Amino acid sequence: MSKKICLYDTTLRDGTQAEGISLSVEDKVKIAARLDQFGIDWIEGGWPGSNPKDMAFFEKMKEFPLKQAKIAAFGSTCRPGVAAEVDSNLQAILDSGAAVATIFGKSWDLHVLEALKTSLEENLRMVRDSISYLKQHQRTVIFDAEHFFDGFKQNADYAVSVLKAAEEAGADWIVLCDTNGGSLPHEVYQIVQTVRQQIATPLGIHSHNDGELGVANALAAVQAGAEQVQGTINGIGERCGNANLISVVANLQLKMGYSCVAEEQLQQLTKLSRYVAEIANMATPNNQPFVGNSAFAHKGGIHVSAVLKDPQTYEHIAPEQVGNRRRVLVSELAGQSNLLAKSEELQISFDGNKQEAREMIQQIKEREFQGYQYEGAEASLSLLLLESSGKLNPLFSLDSFKILMEKTAEHAILSEATVKVRVNGQIMHTAAEGNGPVNALDNALRKALEGVFPVLSQMHLTDYKVRVLDESEATAAKVRVLIESMRNGEKWSTVGVSTNVIEASWEALVDSIRYLLWKEGCTPQELEEQTEQRVGIVNH
């Protein structure tokens, strides 16, 4: 049996301190449910005394019983000179109804004297009284020793005396916090070991990433005896973020022999990371360890040929263990082996004709030079491969489109598009409005095609990104549009490039539709029958 390390997630509290992150109460409830399902032990829901949104979350959670996770309410000890029983912050923690109370107290003498402006003795009283009071109300109490490592380095005796006060008052857990995030792994290891010899209460670690060492510091603390790790999903948090629980769990469980969650849950790690990112409306980096889109992507020709022979030659773990997958990238650094592997991965039977493969690579290089990027737009790459091997039926072609927008001081902006496309000899001429030029164009195009290809009504766009390629030219520069589409939970991405954002969007829109029609095997035959039935509706 491997030793259990408990996970304490603070995405909903410390995570929302990150720049650009803002979660609604519903967002928080969704994330909490998902964390519970994954096997997180404690979910810190917020600071009930600090704002109404956090209090609303605790109210809401009373209606949502969790399977195994416990909800924790966060807050500070009572204030200087105030008795615990009358402190409004502690009262708010009790009122939240959370079974677990996590309170932070100062353990760095500088903070006590300079930030709190009170005496070292009074600070010990605040810690003791606050914990005793919460224990009297039958709460599990987790004591976060704020700035513990900085405090220990400057005044070890006082820092430890704060922990002892918490222990004597009955804290269930004592968590050592590297609040400023500047500690180094060997310091964390040594300090946790020293504390371990003086404190019997189970210890936790709360690290930040200001030195790019948040994960390393959490692991070092566990090796020195900590049994609880606090962190956030994807490492979001104030400044440079918190320890990334995604990487912490993967390292602890896959490499260090500890046990955190069930093995089948670990295979949900990639999904968990992306789910939280989506709810928080944040882009996760492609190169995020373990779960990033590039984490098991191979670009160099040598790496690709070796990894296809034996994955462990260039992969530290099997991607499936964390629910991720291997990808082979096609780019100017790549050789034929990448392209052939890609064709296979995409289930395109691109015959191993060497001359054809060379020409294909040349074509991809030229388009990448123009600004296309196929690494993030695999559906467009598939279409390119299919087209150049003569296996793509274009199904429809553009005659023309027009877009008109008008805005006056008094009225909201109006966008209208007209589209004229040819489908199997028939001309479809449609008009539509939309919430913007691309949406109007999308609506008019769908109007022209949905009657003929009903499957298009099940597809929708899930993301739309614009990247300026030559930033020195700004609004006159070439832009790359990436569109992500979805149908029945399956996603695909397409790309368009132009100096005109609308033209680039059109190109990516057309690719997104063509890709679905190709995947669904829509053929000209099928088209002909349907056209006859539906063309009247389409044209009116």
Place this chain on the structure above:
Amino acid sequence: MSKKICLYDTTLRDGTQAEGISLSVEDKVKIAARLDQFGIDWIEGGWPGSNPKDMAFFEKMKEFPLKQAKIAAFGSTCRPGVAAEVDSNLQAILDSGAAVATIFGKSWDLHVLEALKTSLEENLRMVRDSISYLKQHQRTVIFDAEHFFDGFKQNADYAVSVLKAAEEAGADWIVLCDTNGGSLPHEVYQIVQTVRQQIATPLGIHSHNDGELGVANALAAVQAGAEQVQGTINGIGERCGNANLISVVANLQLKMGYSCVAEEQLQQLTKLSRYVAEIANMATPNNQPFVGNSAFAHKGGIHVSAVLKDPQTYEHIAPEQVGNRRRVLVSELAGQSNLLAKSEELQISFDGNKQEAREMIQQIKEREFQGYQYEGAEASLSLLLLESSGKLNPLFSLDSFKILMEKTAEHAILSEATVKVRVNGQIMHTAAEGNGPVNALDNALRKALEGVFPVLSQMHLTDYKVRVLDESEATAAKVRVLIESMRNGEKWSTVGVSTNVIEASWEALVDSIRYLLWKEGCTPQELEEQTEQRVGIVNH
């Protein structure tokens, strides 16, 4: 005197293996010059045998003498069964003209037997002969022991015998590579210590970030005796990237007492990070340690008030040491102290009227709820603060604009905009074309205003970003447009939100112009005089 740790940058070689990164020869030359200026010891320029672009870089660099950095050419040992003297790869390294040759060889028996398909003895011969041959040609030789840590864990004797072969053949440096990036800091520390006892040649470390431990592993190796760190700027590299030299340097020099670059160079760290990101056309994460835009950004109310009293309470280093700066964020989590500090930072004299400040916070919260984000658009926030305190002269107002776009199968897309604005009672009605709707609008608006405000001709847009806010709605969803503008090297950012991308762009465009006019103190008086002179030109 603190111990010197040498820096080996492989941004131009391993960095370009990252997904989405592609550098032209000119890009590589620019980055090399900047790395030299910063104080990097070795710059790995590429793999001359592998592609023409890399060879072109070495040719180009012969014309650019560097101040202190040495250029290194990368490649593998000779192939199995091939003598060093006739190996085309080694020949390409010599032909590159680089004074330093970095060659990698296998040190994991699995790779020798399975990937190279040769004998363990032949691999030792390849290492020995390749190094001897390069030494005969007066090259400094750095031997990269590929997969050393994985190899050591499975067959320590063989892994060390490879290093001994390199040492006997005269390698100047032996670099231990964690090629798959899966090692843990305590393993790296122990293994480097063990090697240190058997190898006298100076050691280096080459780590990857697959476990989110790239920086920690580099630091652990230095503590165990390594004297050279290989990595990339911003940690770009294949899969999850390489050790981030930015964080490595900052930790080694500011926290661990080693010396890497001159102190004044360390203050260029933030600029270096952003310069390389710009050349590589990659977005750096806001939360990047040390140099990110959020690295010293304070959002929580308690943190803000404490950090204003004493920065070390919530900052692990002074931001100026790495050329970064402190920022106070205004958001729904923030209290009045953030807003007041922000006003001061923005040099807006927003009177400390408490009621006014509360109303302002309320207004910001409401706009954030609608989708605005002021954390990344400080110029728009300034305008909001100025406007609500009655100190902003709007200078011009919109009557109407229209945009027409047309695309046919035969012709490129055309975009035309007309703009009618009122400036000090006069109506300016202009028309312009552009490379897209926003550019046409921008051109027409400038045409209307530049005559009146000549300073606008010096300003240009440097970035244009579109973010879909409610991704489930895709092209019908609300979008946020962020525009970055620049004049004389100074940048500012503005935001617009709408369900229509053009309306959102208009809002951000207008803010970007208003901000500059406010900064430059353009007043209605000045305006009146100029209008009389220029209106004829503007209107024709």
